[in-house]
Amino acid sequence: METLTFEYRGGRALAAPAAATLTGVVGSGNLEVLVEPAALDGACRVEVTTAAVGFGRIWQAVMDDFFARHPLADVQISINDVGATPAVVSLRLDQAVEAFRGGVA
Amino acid sequence: MDARTLLDQLFPAGHDVVFDGPYFAGSGRCGAGSVAVIGSVDAAPIGIELAHRMAGAVLDVVREHPGRPILLAVDTSGQRLSHRDELLGINGYMAHLAKCIALARNRGHRVLGLVYSKAVSGGFLASSLLADVCYALPDAEVMVMNLPAMSRVTKIALERLQALSQTSPVFAPGVANYLAMGAVEALWDGDLAQRLDAALAAPVDGDRRRAVGEARGGRLLARRVAERVRTDAVG
Amino acid sequence: MSHSYFEANARERLAQLLDAGSFRELLPPGARMTSPHLPPLDAPVAFDDGVVVGAGTLDGRPVLVGAQEGGFNGGAVGEVHGAKLTGLLERALDERPAAVLLLVESGGVRLHEANAGLIGVSEVMRAVLAARSAGIPVLVLIGGQYGCFGGMGIVSRCCDAIVISEEGRLGLSGPEVIETTCGVEEFDSRDRALVWRTVGGKHRYLLGEADRLVPDDIAAFRAAARELLDTRPDLSLAALEAEHARLGRRIDRFGDCRDARDIWTRLGIAAPERLPLLDTAEFLAATADRRA
Numbered sequence: 001m002e003t004l005t006f007e008y009r010g011g012r013a014l015a016a017p018a019a020a021t022l023t024g025v026v027g028s029g030n031l032e033v034l035v036e037p038a039a040l041d042g043a044c045r046v047e048v049t050t051a052a053v054g055f056g057r058i059w060q061a062v063m064d065d066f067f068a069r070h071p072l073a074d075v076q077i078s079i080n081d082v083g084a085t086p087a088v089v090s091l092r093l094d095q096a097v098e099a100f101r102g103g104v105a
Numbered sequence: 106m107d108a109r110t111l112l113d114q115l116f117p118a119g120h121d122v123v124f125d126g127p128y129f130a131g132s133g134r135c136g137a138g139s140v141a142v143i144g145s146v147d148a149a150p151i152g153i154e155l156a157h158r159m160a161g162a163v164l165d166v167v168r169e170h171p172g173r174p175i176l177l178a179v180d181t182s183g184q185r186l187s188h189r190d191e192l193l194g195i196n197g198y199m200a201h202l203a204k205c206i207a208l209a210r211n212r213g214h215r216v217l218g219l220v221y222s223k224a225v226s227g228g229f230l231a232s233s234l235l236a237d238v239c240y241a242l243p244d245a246e247v248m249v250m251n252l253p254a255m256s257r258v259t260k261i262a263l264e265r266l267q268a269l270s271q272t273s274p275v276f277a278p279g280v281a282n283y284l285a286m287g288a289v290e291a292l293w294d295g296d297l298a299q300r301l302d303a304a305l306a307a308p309v310d311g312d313r314r315r316a317v318g319e320a321r322g323g324r325l326l327a328r329r330v331a332e333r334v335r336t337d338a339v340g
Numbered sequence: 341m342s343h344s345y346f347e348a349n350a351r352e353r354l355a356q357l358l359d360a361g362s363f364r365e366l367l368p369p370g371a372r373m374t375s376p377h378l379p380p381l382d383a384p385v386a387f388d389d390g391v392v393v394g395a396g397t398l399d400g401r402p403v404l405v406g407a408q409e410g411g412f413n414g415g416a417v418g419e420v421h422g423a424k425l426t427g428l429l430e431r432a433l434d435e436r437p438a439a440v441l442l443l444v445e446s447g448g449v450r451l452h453e454a455n456a457g458l459i460g461v462s463e464v465m466r467a468v469l470a471a472r473s474a475g476i477p478v479l480v481l482i483g484g485q486y487g488c489f490g491g492m493g494i495v496s497r498c499c500d501a502i503v504i505s506e507e508g509r510l511g512l513s514g515p516e517v518i519e520t521t522c523g524v525e526e527f528d529s530r531d532r533a534l535v536w537r538t539v540g541g542k543h544r545y546l547l548g549e550a551d552r553l554v555p556d557d558i559a560a561f562r563a564a565a566r567e568l569l570d571t572r573p574d575l576s577l578a579a580l581e582a583e584h585a586r587l588g589r590r591i592d593r594f595g596d597c598r599d600a601r602d603i604w605t606r607l608g609i610a611a612p613e614r615l616p617l618l619d620t621a622e623f624l625a626a627t628a629d630r631r632a
Contacts (some may be wrong), residue, residue: 200497334427
């Protein structure tokens, strides 16, 4: 297992407070994404625990791309991954943020 | 220890236990009076017939001897693995045995489990683990699965499992692990008749195994997690 | 519009099974109550340890619910996972909901923490039986990809009623386990037709191991659960003696059968070989009054 941390600044806080949401399942080729409001002084922090060791640079690219699409502030994103492809990771992140913004459980 | 020796030591004043193949049942005399005994021998795999028969024995005690304590002395290598048992719904038979044990408990019978030889997986689950309190002899074997098989299924190296089992009680075979986790209340050595009398006299208060496991340091989360789910305010 | 129960994950099932928006989770993912036993074996954790527990309403009536996530370790029960179910069932003693619903999807005990899991399942069994003894019905829904096996197969039959779909599977030892231990001639786990007619929902229903057979649609599970809310738990001596007689008759009547089709034939079902091909409605019509 490997733990990776990313932090982004310059995002925008949500207009309305949102509740924590969980998207996805910790299974082979899949991941779960927990999105929570967090007092991070305007930062968006991402913590990834992954079973696929040695893919830090790919995660960095996927997360940079994610933040460019969804510049969030004061949000903590926690991921448990079992070797999902970058496409699946991006899809789950988009679903997770949509659920978080929309309050859709 | 074999079952006959066990029964002689548990009931020096005598017993009328009858053996029939893998199964035995009857009653023994101890300090507090009569104790019903239901069990199995020779590491019997528990299939539908044996589970049904043991359940019937529990029902007989409840019907004919209200309040009589029940000692489950089940020697099992686990549930019987066969297509036929699955076809006929073996899980339903195991559950029936569990329900009969619960009925006895509800009607005021003390139900004790004693692992005197071997207790494995589903066979253990549907019998002694459903008793009010479970005891074991010090040389009893208790497990879900041996480590080589566990290694094959989980694809975790055997050496790694063996190394971790030195410090963690949570997955490896061993009666000491079940003691540490609270599932086995105590190991019985010395005078077994005295041990039985003491166990029958001890108060019972629900399912305390989580608290015992926590106090012994073998199972640190179960009590706390269950308590939180039971009492936390909903979000 | 129909939503497949088989394809949905635990959270999706709960969202659609209960009254819209009514679900409130206990020990939610943000609590991060993960298994401490998986990281030492380099295995991934899940924030809910593979089971979602909480409270909601069904048809306006309060229920407590637990849903196992088959996608995480096949829904296997570890220390935290089991304790969440036990706590939920014990909460029922305090809250006295209309029922406890268990959406079971599990291969049984999680081997990474096998002892903790086995003990945990026994605690769940005792908690189920305690809830029922207190008059609270415990209902089981089975229709996920991983089926209901191992200790959870026993737990399920300790409950008041089981709702299953054709796609649902219920047993104790999974076909793979039996094949690995006893050989392919005992149980060929790759023979899908054999597996389904042995442990699949249709046979479980005909045998009397499951109470309702429903199509693979969350709305159908919801309708069946709603109808069962008024089940009155009965763990009396008379009830268990009746069950004992029923299980004894099953051995006498079908004990020499070697295939589900032999049992279906003895039940007097016309053209038993066709049963696997029928949809749920056709199946129920073809087997009406023919259950064991």
